[in-house]
Every structure is written in structure tokens, then in C-alpha cells.
Amino acid sequence: MRHSSVQYCPEPVVLPIVFVPGIMGSRLRTRHDGQIVWDPQDNKVNAATIAFKGAKAKRDLLVNEGGLPYSPDYLEVDFGETQSSHSMHQEQIERGWGGLMQGSYFNFITWLQLIAPHPASGQLPPGCFSLQYEVWAHPYNWTDDNFNAGKTLADTVQKAIDGTHEKYQGTNTRVLKPIIITHSMGGLVSQAYTQLHRGEGEVHGVIHGAQPCDGAPDAYKRMLAGAEGMARFVLGANQAQVTATAGNMPGALQLLPNQCHKTVAGDTQWLKVTGRQGEPLLTKPEENPYSEIYANQQDWWRLIYAEYLNPETDNIRMDLSSYADALEKAEIFHAQLGPEVFHPNTRMLYADDTGHPSWDHVEWRQIYGEDDHTDRNNWPRGTFSATLGRGQIEISKSVQDPLYDVQGLHELLSIYKIQPANAPGDGAVHAGSGIHVSGPMSIPTQRGFEHQSCFDSFEARRITAEWLLDMVQEQL
Incomplete structure (x- = not known):
């Protein structure tokens, strides 16, 4: 068988x-x-x-x-x-x-x-x-x-x-x-x-x-202080270059911290401004990073300085409109x-x-000066200015020289600097x-x-x- x-x-x-x-x-x-x-x-x-x-x-x-x-x-x-x-x-x-x-x-x-x-x-x-x-x-x-x-x-x-x-x-x-x-x-x-x-x-x-x-x-830091590694040769090595490139790209903007972002410790407020001793002066976002940081065009710690979006052009309104369209795509996607x-x-x-x-957060530490300049809306109109480059903001007051009656001199009041990643x-x-x-x-x-x-x-x-x-x- x-x-x-x-x-x-x-x-x-x-x-x-x-x-x-x-x-x-x-x-x-x-x-x-x-x-x-x-x-x-x-x-x-x-x-x-x-x-x-x-x-x-x-x-x-x-x-x-x-x-x-x-x-x-x-x-x-x-x-x-x-x-x-x-x-x-x-x-x-x-x-x-x-x-x-x-x-x-x-x-x-x-x-x-x-x-x-x-x-x-x-x-x-x-x-x-x-x-x-x-x-x-x-x-x-x-x-x-x-x-x-x-x-x-x-x-x-x-x-x-x-x-x-x-x-x-x-x-x-x-x-x-x-x-x-x-x-x-x-x-x-x-x-x-x-x-x-x-x-x-x-x-x-x-x-x-x-x-x-x-x-x-890191995406916020790159926009304000330039990229590192290979990205510095492509997107840019400083604020002007990265804003002109990544500031116009929907894809790059979608790398920014969104409404759900948390630091390693679980903190939802990842943007901080601190005083000379590290004391907190401002923390953001309170609710929405898009309106408070990315679309913000008033405060010096904002993401975008409009004059850098489109070099050698003078139509800032159109440039901001184009940026707003790209930012809206990022917000909808997130x-x-x-x-x-x-x-x-x-x-x-x-x-x-x-x-x-x-x-996991970005800290602007005050390294010079004493006064709190976190809210630009409180500055006397037309007398203060802020210039930013390489991750450092310098806040100055326009003064008049009484001896020569010359306008346009500046008194440096505060310097804030982005602190290293830690x-x-x-x-x-x-x-x-x-x-x-x-x-x-x-x-x-x-x-x-x-x-x-x-x-x-x-x-x-x-x-x-x-x-x-x-x-x-x-x-x-």
C-alpha cells in the first residue's frame, strides 16, 4: 500500500x-x-x-x-x-x-x-x-x-x-x-x-x-541666523539668503514647529526671550505659532523680515502676499x-x-542692555529701530547730536542673541x-x-x- x-x-x-x-x-x-x-x-x-x-x-x-x-x-x-x-x-x-x-x-x-x-x-x-x-x-x-x-x-x-x-x-x-x-x-x-x-x-x-x-x-533658527552644513550652500548662510529661499517655499515652511509641537520636556512654548540672567521676558506661542510668530510683522522676534523675501525688488506687499499663500499651505497641511x-x-x-x-526651543538671550524690548508696539514711534543678522538683534534709539545738530546717530540699547542648541x-x-x-x-x-x-x-x-x-x- x-x-x-x-x-x-x-x-x-x-x-x-x-x-x-x-x-x-x-x-x-x-x-x-x-x-x-x-x-x-x-x-x-x-x-x-x-x-x-x-x-x-x-x-x-x-x-x-x-x-x-x-x-x-x-x-x-x-x-x-x-x-x-x-x-x-x-x-x-x-x-x-x-x-x-x-x-x-x-x-x-x-x-x-x-x-x-x-x-x-x-x-x-x-x-x-x-x-x-x-x-x-x-x-x-x-x-x-x-x-x-x-x-x-x-x-x-x-x-x-x-x-x-x-x-x-x-x-x-x-x-x-x-x-x-x-x-x-x-x-x-x-x-x-x-x-x-x-x-x-x-x-x-x-x-x-x-x-x-x-x-x-531648527527651521526657525535657520531663517533668522542661516543654515548649517550642506544646507548653508543651498538655502543660505545668513538670514537674507534663507528668507529669500526657504521663506518662499511651502515645503520648507512645513518644517516649522506646528500647533502640536513640544520640546523634549513637553513644553509647547518653544520660542523664548530671556534677560541678562536668563529670566523669562517672553514665551511663545500662546496658542497659534502661525499668527503669533510666522505671520507676525510687528515684533523683532518674528520669523520673516519682509525686505528679504525678494531681493532687489520694492513690492513688499506682493512679496508678503506670496509668503502668506505659502504659509497658509503649511498651516492647512499641519x-x-x-x-x-x-x-x-x-x-x-x-x-x-x-x-x-x-x-527643541529657541532662546533669544539679552547679552547687552537692561530694558525689556520684547514688545515693539510699546516703543515710541519713529525713534527706535532693530537690525538683525547672524542670529543677533541690535535695538537702537535714534538720537540728535546737540553740538552739530545731526540726525541719524544711534544709541545702542539692547542686544539679543540666539543661544546654542542644547x-x-x-x-x-x-x-x-x-x-x-x-x-x-x-x-x-x-x-x-x-x-x-x-x-x-x-x-x-x-x-x-x-x-x-x-x-x-x-x-x-
């Missing part, structure tokens, strides 16, 4: 992954003539275009030509189709890899494709005969509203699904639902796709790294997301590292962004990481690999 038996035969499994970079993580060119505006791989191009330009030239390249208001159609992604220096395979170009900042992301997405599916233990999740990851990238116009970038992410996710099915057609390989992995502002793009554009059901889960969930005070709007299967890693100090984080996003986030499973890395190189961290990669394997197991 012949005996029959049933043998369990695990099947080959493949997981599509879509990676979404952060601000400045995508190559950009002008749509009308294809001029490369931002190519982090090509030092010659950057030197000739944006890196060493002044405020007006930077604005012309990143916002719009000839002082025109911001347009979302001015720039588009350059996917690197003609850049042979990238030495990429055609398949990688078609998957969007060529549109990324290679120095920050190429090693990581290569690791995702080749190394991450193979656990150090050698043990695949039960039900897997073999496991493969297929990685796509979603470069996007990071100057634009993240709502729009989230809408186009839907196309990349569909390409990943279709492309993976096509590659494994005719085999017995099981194709799982995709996973999205994001860096920094890419997390906002992903949230827009899954929760505002109804993409939640198309992906199994999301993994965020270094995400400024409710914005970051209101739509709120504190709870994440994909239900979300994991997040963040740095809780004092070796990479970050601004909160744990990654140098850009503070740890409170992970501590207070509602919804996802969020864990700190023990050794920390620098913001831009988040996924070059050994620990961040280890955690990511474990989470991916967990998400594979959840689908088997």
Missing part, C-alpha cells in the same frame, strides 16, 4: 520597498529648459549654479526667475537619466535611484536591496524559502507643498507594485504589499500619501527615520495631519543623543519629535546619529532590518 504525506514547502517571497528622501535629498532642474539647479553629486554644477550665489541668485534658482512669486511648476526632479557618472544600471535609473542625493542615500538603498533581506542569524521568517527586497525611490520637488509630493508618491508605489509583479511573473514567488521607508521630511510626504491621499491600504507599513513629526525649531495621522502600522527611529545637540537629537531634529509622537511605535537609537546620515548608522540599519523582517512575517 502506498502512503501519502503532506510536506510543508515554504515559498519564495519578495517585498517591494519605496524610499522617500528628505529636504534637498532630490536632484532638481528647471522645467522650462532643464537647467540643473541642485545636483549634490556634481560639485562643478553646484559651484556654477547655487552653492556660492547670493540671496537674489539663490531665489532665482530655487523659487522663480525674475522675482516672480513661487510656482510649483518651476522646478522638477532630474532623475539622472543622462548622468553616466552615477554608474547606475538602467533598472536603478528607472526605479528613481538617479534622482537621489547619492552621497546620503545610495549606500543605504543598495544595502536595502542586497543585504537587509539576509538576517545575520541566517534565519528567515517562517514561511520564507527565500526573501528578496526590490527597492524603488521617490525623489520629489522638495520646495513644493508636501501634500503634492504625497500625491505623486502614489505613482511610485504603483510602479513598485507593478514592476515587482512583472519581474517575478511566471515564478512561484509571492509578492507582498510594499513598505515605505522615509528620511526626515520624507515622513511628511509619506503621511500625506497614506492618510490624506488614501494610500493607506496600498502599503503594509511605514518606517520613519529622523522625522520632524511636528516640525523643528492641521490636516494633526498629531494622530499616521499609517496604523508605523515604526519610527530617532536620535536621543547629546553628542548631536539640537534646538537638547538631545540629531543636530536638526530634537528627541522630542520621537518622544511625544502619537500613533507609531517609536524608539531611540542608543548611540545616536547625525541627521543627514541617519541610515548610515549601524544601529539604525539593524533596527530597520528587524522591522522589515517583522513586516514580512506579518504578511505571511
Whole structure:
């Protein structure tokens, strides 16, 4: 008599992954003539275009030509189709890899494709005969509203699904639902796709790294005192340059602390003015950072000085109107997301590292003078002035020289200066962004990481690999 038996035969499994970079993580060119505006791989191009330009030239390249208001159609992604220096395979170009900042992301997405599916233990999740990851990238116009970038992410996710099915057609390989992995502002793009554009059901889960969930005070500091690192060559090294670029960009404005922002200690008032001994003189916002700080055009600690929005033009009313439009997009976007709007299967890693100090609040400390000059409305009209540069405000009073009867001399009354960052984080996003986030499973890395190189961290990669394997197991 012949005996029959049933043998369990695990099947080959493949997981599509879509990676979404952060601000400045995508190559950009002008749509009308294809001029490369931002190519982090090509030092010659950057030197000739944006890196060493002044405020007006930077604005012309990143916002719009000839002082025109911001347009979302001015720039588009350059996917690197003609850049042979990238030495990429055609398949990688078609998957969007060529549109990324290679120095920050190429090693990581290569690791995702080749190394991450193979656990150090050698043990695949039960039900897997073999496991493969297929990685796509979603470069996007990071100057634009993240709502729009989230809408186009839907196309990349569909390409990943279709492309993976096509590659494994005719085999017995099981194709799982995709996973999205994001860096920094890419997390906002992903949230827009899954929760505002109804993409939640198309992906199994999301993994965020270094995400400024409710914005970051670092964005305020950059506007008033200039950017650091690579951003200083792109967005600007001083107030005039960053206001002319980021001050006109809906995407950059969406990195500002929103109505839900909390410091590491849980304080909702992240903007502070203090006296000579550190005594509090003013704390903001009381309720709404948009009306109290960002749209404010009266107080010296405001975000935007209108004269810098559009260098070499004199139509401040139009410039402020354009800024107001971009700011409104940011406020609407933040209101739509709120504190709870994440994909239900979300994991997040963040740095809780004092070796990479970050601004969880911005403190203007008085370093000269005694009087409280926090409320400009109380100054005698026409006799006081405030000049700001490099994170320092100087408040002066116009005086008349009785000997020579000369107007226009100034008596320096007070100096306020932005204090250094002192909160744990990654140098850009503070740890409170992970501590207070509602919804996802969020864990700190023990050794920390620098913001831009988040996924070059050994620990961040280890955690990511474990989470991916967990998400594979959840689908088997």
C-alpha cells in the first residue's frame, strides 16, 4: 500500500520597498529648459549654479526667475537619466535611484536591496524559502507643498507594485504589499500619501527615520541666523539668503514647529526671550505659532523680515502676499495631519543623543542692555529701530547730536542673541519629535546619529532590518 504525506514547502517571497528622501535629498532642474539647479553629486554644477550665489541668485534658482512669486511648476526632479557618472544600471535609473542625493542615500538603498533581506542569524521568517527586497525611490520637488509630493508618491508605489509583479511573473514567488521607508521630511510626504491621499491600504507599513513629526525649531533658527552644513550652500548662510529661499517655499515652511509641537520636556512654548540672567521676558506661542510668530510683522522676534523675501525688488506687499499663500499651505497641511495621522502600522527611529545637540526651543538671550524690548508696539514711534543678522538683534534709539545738530546717530540699547542648541537629537531634529509622537511605535537609537546620515548608522540599519523582517512575517 502506498502512503501519502503532506510536506510543508515554504515559498519564495519578495517585498517591494519605496524610499522617500528628505529636504534637498532630490536632484532638481528647471522645467522650462532643464537647467540643473541642485545636483549634490556634481560639485562643478553646484559651484556654477547655487552653492556660492547670493540671496537674489539663490531665489532665482530655487523659487522663480525674475522675482516672480513661487510656482510649483518651476522646478522638477532630474532623475539622472543622462548622468553616466552615477554608474547606475538602467533598472536603478528607472526605479528613481538617479534622482537621489547619492552621497546620503545610495549606500543605504543598495544595502536595502542586497543585504537587509539576509538576517545575520541566517534565519528567515517562517514561511520564507527565500526573501528578496526590490527597492524603488521617490525623489520629489522638495520646495513644493508636501501634500503634492504625497500625491505623486502614489505613482511610485504603483510602479513598485507593478514592476515587482512583472519581474517575478511566471515564478512561484509571492509578492507582498510594499513598505515605505522615509528620511526626515520624507515622513511628511509619506503621511500625506497614506492618510490624506488614501494610500493607506496600498502599503503594509511605514518606517520613519529622523522625522520632524511636528516640525523643528531648527527651521526657525535657520531663517533668522542661516543654515548649517550642506544646507548653508543651498538655502543660505545668513538670514537674507534663507528668507529669500526657504521663506518662499511651502515645503520648507512645513518644517516649522506646528500647533502640536513640544520640546523634549513637553513644553509647547518653544520660542523664548530671556534677560541678562536668563529670566523669562517672553514665551511663545500662546496658542497659534502661525499668527503669533510666522505671520507676525510687528515684533523683532518674528520669523520673516519682509525686505528679504525678494531681493532687489520694492513690492513688499506682493512679496508678503506670496509668503502668506505659502504659509497658509503649511498651516492647512499641519492641521490636516494633526498629531494622530499616521499609517496604523508605523515604526519610527530617532536620535536621543547629546553628542548631536539640537534646538527643541529657541532662546533669544539679552547679552547687552537692561530694558525689556520684547514688545515693539510699546516703543515710541519713529525713534527706535532693530537690525538683525547672524542670529543677533541690535535695538537702537535714534538720537540728535546737540553740538552739530545731526540726525541719524544711534544709541545702542539692547542686544539679543540666539543661544546654542542644547537638547538631545540629531543636530536638526530634537528627541522630542520621537518622544511625544502619537500613533507609531517609536524608539531611540542608543548611540545616536547625525541627521543627514541617519541610515548610515549601524544601529539604525539593524533596527530597520528587524522591522522589515517583522513586516514580512506579518504578511505571511
